[in-house]
Amino acid sequence: MKRNSLVNKLLFFINSLVATALLLSYILPFISPKTIPAFAVFSLFVPLLVIINLLFLGYWLFKLHKNVLLSLFVLVIGVFISTPLIKFSGKEVILNDDIKVMSFNVRMFNHYKWNEDATTEQQIYTFINNQSPDIIALQEFYHSKSLDIKLPYKYIKTKSKTNKFGLAIYSKYPIINSGSLDFEHSANNTIFVDVLKNKDTIRVYNVHLESLKINPNKENFGEKDSERLFKRLTNGFKKQVDQTNRISQHEDVWIGKKIVCGDFNNTAYSWVYKQLAKNKKDAFIEAGIGLGKSFRYTYPMRIDFILTDENATINHFKTFNKLNLSDHYSIMTRLHW
Missing domain, CATH: 1.20.1270 (Substrate Binding Domain Of Dnak; Chain:A; Domain 2)
Structure with a gap:
């Protein structure tokens, strides 16, 4: 006893x-x-x-x-x-006027061969085309010669004319305006497009906040010691503050329908998420089920998000966590106004 x-x-x-x-x-x-x-x-x-x-x-x-x-x-x-870690019940309502929105960090379509499967790039294209999203936001995009995403309209922003790394938004609907926030001193960025669906103009942001460069497959996340790892993480988070403020200031000017999605490189328990999710609906919280894990790590880290303005109705949310195509899982929602 x-x-x-x-x-x-x-x-x-x-x-x-x-x-x-x-x-x-x-x-x-x-x-x-x-x-x-x-x-x-x-x-x-x-x-x-x-x-x-x-x-x-x-x-x-x-x-x-x-x-x-x-x-x-x-x-x-x-x-x-607090933001829920687990959703015990989901939602699946399919309406003809739903917009299917997908976000996916594609890890440069396996350009640096992190995955030994030589068909990974083509598998990503096939997966995206089979899911047939109306709008897709791609982070860690690489302007490959084999690029094959079957959507008619696109806005691609790379870091420079010679650097093929960046962000992209593809759309089924015409893109009538586009732009880039051009983060300073960062390999990451945020871009936006205005798409025209019937008579509605919808602004879509593709967010990729400062990377923390966490490598779960290496000891100490790929850093020599814990002190250097901590310094790297804190520096990354500080950069995210400036980037988040820049996004918030930019989107506050837009009073119409809005979608903010992408890889935030931070969790739903962070200051960054709270700022970007202000006055918005989180598609996972509204219609998801399970843990919502979006990063390939030992415990559930949800760092990829699809947010909408409060007037949108979220009918479905899915995390595609069965495919080994990237270090992130793609996420998709069905919504309408």
């Missing part, structure tokens, strides 16, 4: 630490990474904290122990004030 008591005390101590950490994480979206950079790094681990608290909740429930109240209390608070 004493041994069991000691084990329970140790487990409850650990439980207390992770429950407190999760509780503190609820304030992260309100603190700019420029104010306390360490907090921004902490936001990457919120999904892990949720999972650990769920495991403790299950353990204490199994034991029928009063310690269950700690994680239960913290998780219930999160239901009301």
Whole structure:
């Protein structure tokens, strides 16, 4: 009995630490990474904290122990004030006037052969064309000679005339206006197009915020030591603040229908997400199911998003997490106004 008591005390101590950490994480979206950079790094681990608290909740429930109240209390608070990690029910309504919007970080169509399968590039084109989106936003786009996306209108913005790396938006609907925000001192960027659907003009932003250069397949995420990794992450988050402010200022001028999608390189528990999702609907939260994991990592990191203005109706959301075509999974939603 004493041994069991000691084990329970140790487990409850650990439980207390992770429950407190999760509780503190609820304030992260309100603190700019420029104010306390360490907090921004902490936001990457919120999904892990949720999972650990769920495991403790299950353990204490199994034991029928009063310690269950700690994680239960913290998780219930999160239901009301934080972005959900798990959606238990989805939505699937198909209407003829739905717009199918896809976002996909294609990792340069395997240009640098990270995937040994030589057919990866063509598989990506086939996958996109089979899904037949009306609008698709592509991050880490590479202007390949084999490019084969069967949509009639497009806006492609590469870093320079000689550098084929950048962003692209393809559309079934005519593009009547387009532009680039041209982030300074960054390989990343945000572009936008105005598409004309019948008599409606819809603005679409393709966002690719500063990359954190996390390589989950390498020790210490590809950095020599933890101190250098922390510095790299904090510098990346600080850059994301300026980029997010630039996007917000640009989109605030537009008062019409709006879609903001892309690879935010940050989670739904961050200051960045809170700013970009302000006065918008998150397609995953509205119609998704499951964890919404969009980055190929050991625990669920949702860093790719499709957001719309509040007047849109989200009818369906899907994460294509069965394909090994990139280090990101593509996401797609059906929506209409």
